[in-house]
Amino acid sequence: MKTKKYIITSSTLDVQNILTISVSAESRNDYISFKPGQYMMISYVRDGKVQKYHSFSVASSPTSKGITFGIKVSGNFTQGLASLPLGSTILIRGPFGSFVPKNGDNKDHIYLAAGIGITPFVSMMRYAHDTHQPYNIGLLYSIKSADTIAFFDESQQLTKANERIHALYTITSQGEPTPPNFATGRISAEHIASMLTSPVKETQFFICGPGPFIQATKKILKKMGAKNSYIHDESFVPSPWDILSQPVTLTAGAATMAASILLFATIAQGNSMAKTTASANALDSIIYTAQINESVNNTRNTVLANQYEAVQVPKTRAVQTQTQQQKIVTTPIQTPVATTPKPVVQQPVSTPKVTTPAPIVTKPVPKVTPTPPPPRTAVS
Ligand SMILES: Cc1cc2nc3c(=O)[nH]c(=O)nc-3n(C[C@H](O)[C@H](O)[C@H](O)COP(=O)(O)OP(=O)(O)OC[C@H]3O[C@@H](n4cnc5c(N)ncnc54)[C@H](O)[C@@H]3O)c2cc1C
Structure with missing residues (x-):
């Protein structure tokens, strides 16, 4: 790529x-x-x-x-x-x-977000608004406290500008101040039901956030009767491949070359234009070298992954043979040369929290006008 x-x-x-x-x-x-x-x-x-x-x-x-x-x-x-x-x-x-609404499918959407999992929904809502999509959107956003809402201004502007877009925020931390029109507790069937604008079976659901949030929300949706093929999710947990790939390092040769290009161009031309071009070339050189190193790393990782499979497959077969035939198989298993296992991806264990049952929010979904989040500071 x-x-x-x-x-x-x-x-x-x-x-x-x-x-x-x-x-x-x-x-x-x-x-x-x-x-x-x-x-x-x-x-x-x-x-x-x-x-x-x-x-x-x-x-x-x-x-x-x-x-x-x-x-x-x-x-x-x-x-x-x-x-x-x-x-x-x-x-x-x-x-x-592929966490993308299908083009031409005009079923109503419910977006279920937790924490920073709001980001793809901001894109979807903006797009639906800009292109006058004919479906309704209900955003149900689970946050720890009112001051941790990301993209609050944007989602508020969209709900005000477009009558097809509604939002409900639910505060999960106990004891946090709850602004008017906010719900409390983790996302529940009652919250979801309050956002529906079509029968549950006819609604497309999109879930985004940490793994446990996705699992819990899917369970609720299935219980409510949502169609399996209408439940879409995007987990913000990196794949094993993301974790496996190593940072790429710039080789000494490429670093020297990049520095030489910059120095040569700066001395020879002596103007700012040359500096810009040279640093662009230096950056290209760094990227190019990184891509070569990365490709070597990827090949090495693929070899390691294959070797891992090679270790696993014969052992699995031996176990199956034993249980099927109820006798010890004496065929020796060939041990492959390398036995480096794939790294185990450890998911943080989340401590279940006791949450106050959320009040049932009745339709029509209120346009939320809560306290604005804290001011932002520009990074210089
Ligand atoms: C499909 C997808 C979409 C995402 N979208 C968003 C988003 O819109 N906004 C947002 O804030 N977060 C998003 N995330 C999560 C985000 O990628 C990670 O939280 C972030 O990269 C972690 O950065 P850090 O500085 O905390 O990690 P570091 O402290 O630099 O790394 C922590 C450790 O975790 C590993 N690691 C953690 N996450 C990743 C990753 N994604 N890729 C490679 N290695 C990783 C690192 O190798 C390292 O060992 C998304 C994740 C996925 C998979």
Whole structure:
């Protein structure tokens, strides 16, 4: 997959550590077209290294200029991203994913989001509004507290501007102040029922957030009678492949070459134009080298994965033979040379919380006018 270069045009970090970052294609060749709900893999160069690509859903509509992401800043990668100044280049691959409303299917939609899982829905709602889609949208957004709502202003503007779009926020932390028209507790069948504008069997459901949220919400929807094929989900948990792939390092040779290009061009031309071109070339060189290293890493990972399968398959067969024939099979299992196992992806164990049962919200769905979230500060 080709790496595209995008320039940061705006970047704001709010007090809840949510980074809203907008980027524009560096050139026409870098332009990426995408569908609402899809995600991209993002990276950037830090200390001469292309960082490991991380996935982020697009929060803007394909109808808007550029691409906007909503990113919860927590670890090393996202902190680095938040510290990039305006005008910096980020690397994007994509689009990926099939968490996309079907074109021409005009059934009503219910969007079920938790935490930063709101991002693909912001894209879908903006797109539906801009392109005058004929279906209703109900956004049910589960958040810890009223001040942790991401894209609050945007979703409010959309509900005000478009009578087909409704939103209900539910606060999950006990003891948190609950603004008027907000619900409380984790998403329940009552919350979902209050948002329905068509029979449950005729409604398309989209769920996005952490794994346990998706599982719990799917269970509720199935109990309510939602059609399996109408339940779509996007988990923000990285795939084993994301975890397996290693950060790519810039080889000494390429670093020297990149530095030489920059130095040569700067001395020879002695003007700012040359500096820009040279640093672009240096960046290209870093990206190119990283891609070669990455391809070597991917090949190595595929070999490791195959070797792992080779270890697993004969053992499984032996066990099956024993249980089927009720005797010990004496055929020796050939031990493959390498026995490096695939890394185990550990999911954080979530402690179940006791939540106050949510009040039943009755139709029609109220237009929410809660307290605005805290002000945002611009990143310089
Ligand atoms: C399809 C998809 C869409 C997503 N969309 C969004 C979004 O719109 N907004 C948002 O805030 N988050 C989104 N995420 C989650 C986001 O990718 C991770 O939370 C983020 O990359 C973690 O960054 P960090 O700085 O906390 O991690 P770090 O501290 O840099 O890394 C923590 C550890 O986890 C591993 N790791 C964690 N997540 C990833 C990942 N995604 N890819 C590779 N390695 C990972 C790292 O290798 C490292 O070992 C999405 C995830 C997926 C899979």
